[in-house]
Amino acid sequence: MSDAEALIPEITDDDIDWVCSLMGLDAFDEPRRAYLKCRTTVDVSACPGSGKTTLIVAKLAILAKKWPHRTKGICVLSHTNVAREQIEHRLGRTVVGQRLLSYPHFIDTIHGFVNRFLSLPWLYSNGYPSPTIDDDVTTAYRRGVLGNKDYWSVQSFLTKSTMTLTICEFANAI
Known part of the structure; x- marks a missing residue:
């Protein structure tokens, strides 16, 4: 078992049924259930409108419900602000999902992550005052x-x- 697998809680069929009920979704088919249960890196590739974001939000809601760590968080990076906003909006509609919208978790674009955790700290540590991004x-x-x-x-x-x-x-x- 990898370190990531040890950190990520196991997801069961009961958890998946719970999130479907919470989000008002039809039951997930087997491939979607397999994705939700997976505790390793997975690439999800499908056409627009096929439910990728819904599936990701469902998994995040389950993880938020079961997340035992107070100082270790989930980092969700998207390519676009539209995707980030959709994820934040859908999570924000549930009490359990709102847990992921603050520390120790982080949801943003790849660009936002680089600005916040790489560029700005480097600029500050090298004496560049208040850089504007x-x-x-x-x-x-x-x-x-x-x-x-x-x-x-x-x-x-x-x-x-x-x-x-x-x-x-x-x-x-x-």
Whole structure:
């Protein structure tokens, strides 16, 4: 048994039935149950809308219910803010899931993880004072310094005058 397997609680069929009831889901089929019970690294690959996020949130809810550690947490990293927000929103709808939204657990994007635990500590430890990384913390700070009216004036100016966002759609990609 690996260190990770020893750390992660065992998930049973009763746990899976509990999470289906909690989240209002139909019963999971055998491949999904096998994923939920797995205590090692697994890559989940499926088409959009197939339930990958739902499956991950279900597993996280079960782990939150059974998590015995006060200083060891679960780190959930996504590629996009949309995925991170979906996970946080779905977990936040349940009391047990809310446990994962604070210390010692961490849910964010890969970029957010690197900023918080690698880039910022390195910058601080090498004498760079208060580096600015454009994220939600920086936005909140700017809004606090400028005040609501000035913040929205600057935001509007930047959006209309100097920044253009181009979104590439790949709906019919080959």
